[in-house]
Amino acid sequence: MSDAWQWLALIGLGAFHGVNPAMGWLFAVALGLQEGRRGAVIKALPPIALGHALSVLVVVISFTMVQLVTAPDLLKPAMVTVLIGLGGYRLLRGYRHRVRVGMRTGFAGLTLWSFLMASAHGAGLMLLPLLLGMLAPAQLMALSLCGPGAEMTSTIAALGSAAAGLAVVLVHMAAMLAVIAIVGLVVFETVGLGILRRGWVNFDLVWAGALIGTGIGLLLLG
């Protein structure tokens, strides 16, 4: 997969996460309707995107740590297991929400809520195959710059991964934020909540399917 395609895929996943009502735009619309003004919709978007990005960041950092100390041939089977396992679990168990965040929450509450929703749904895990393609080369590049055996190798490799990881999180968040802003404002301003009755397809099923599909894709691409 070329570099450009990886970034496009990353943006696409950001958009996919953003379009799911359960990931935040609906919450922003609800707060806008509660207060009766568009400003409340817009104000709710940054903490929702931030919470989502923090959840993705946890996965990126975990992946970076793991790949620094794990043999590459173990990495892929582990990722396949995690993705298919989580997707299968969600298909069988469904989604339970016991979050103690309500309609009168503020910046911190929305960030926490978004973090928990993204984490429970495995938002960051869905990026694993991309991380493999984007973070591992950063590490390899660092290695080649320093040459084998150089003393600074591991530090530079980690810095390279960190920079690439940060870029991944920011691009994903930007794509997600753009989509929740557009969908949220369009629903608030023009479409109205009637769309929920017809247009709210079961994203939980799509999401679980995406996790499993990503796992299978990773397996097949070898």
Added chain:
Amino acid sequence: MTTWTPDPSFYPSPRMAMQAPPERLAYVAMLNTDTTARPDALGVVDVDPGSSGYGRIISRLDMPNVGDELHHFGWNACSSALCPYAPHPHVERRYLIVPGLRSSRIHIVDTKADPAHPKIVKVIEPEQLAARANYSRPHTLHCGPEGIYVSALGNGEGNGGGPGGVFLIDHEAFDVLGQWEIDRGPQFLSYDLWWHLGQDTMITSEWGTPDMIEDGLNPELLLGAKYGRRVHFWDLHRRRHRQSIDLGPEYQLALELRPAHDPTKAHGFMNAVVNLKDLSSSIWLWHRDGGQWAMRKVIDIPAEPADPDQLPPILKGFKAVPPLVTDIDLSLDDRWLYVSCWGTGEMQRYDVSDPFRPKLTGSVRLGGIVGRSRHPSAEGELNGGPQMVEVSRDGKRVYFTNSLYRSWDEQFYPAGIKSWMVKLDASPEGGLSIDERFFLRFDDGFRGHQIRLEGGDASSDSYCYP
């Protein structure tokens, strides 16, 4: 039971729910007065005016055990599943959760395969309820964003005492998840629960512990002002008691809670059944006042003078028949409040556009302790009086039954209530009229209690969007 698009009976807002198609079926809890011989039942009533069976029971689902005392019941899931902070839009409004108020047994009834002939698919036994939540005597239930919330009058010790409170049931697997309260503060007595989702606030009211009510209304406790008279406000998400409001010792039996359906509004109505000074009933409004909740009386319904010879023993000394407002219901547009006067036999309709100043706009008399008002389609006088009232989602139809609670029925109607269910038409201008085609007489031995309408009604759903 997950679906691809949301259940069509879920609506984001009460405004949209008012556009729902009219109900064709109603479910009604049927108490069997011969508690040892026959079980209670859930009746299915045809409410489609175009059907040949209009106004009749088309099937009856008997409970597996005797002596449940079916009372209030409700749906496993409803419009609150669309709430943004805990969205579950792809569960179905499919199961009726039907508790036995006396037995503490909870029946899960599936209405999907054939809505006219529902089936019991699971029974939660009282021992499970006591072990998981330490409660008994389940009363009111509401489908919330995170599961099914049920109020309970008694503790799980089996001694008839308190505290009562609220417990949660999973809305898909139907397991009792446990006690809801983390900090109950001074709350001890329990009765109704509902909430303002837009305010993250739960509200609960008070009746009495099982030993205070199960043998009938106890005159000593009543005159000693021992029955419930407080309303409690809770943090819905942190599950903590926040505030109590005491109506004062003369106001006894603080029962039904009807919050405004529009989540941007922060007010609601509650009925106090009897005033010890003059036997009047009253309706109270709760509202926000600064950072706190406040309550004030907005409707007073006086007792009506009566010949003691026509009164049951418990009332003879008062020479008056109390209105005994035992149920109220608020239309989905928050404009009309219906008030059941079980004692005087009157169904009242108030315009509550200005909730601080309700205006009486309509009234119908049926039954009553003294009045015994007749129905145009029924022979003879009626007893019992307007009790559990339910309003259709579009606000045009009002259904009610005439039985309260078995031991209390016998005190106020010693001849024994012959039970009926009727339907009224509510005009947009505020009037009320009897639908002469609809008079349902329950079989001898059965008494109708709460009614639930197919697809939801004015006291079944809550909404997160205005």
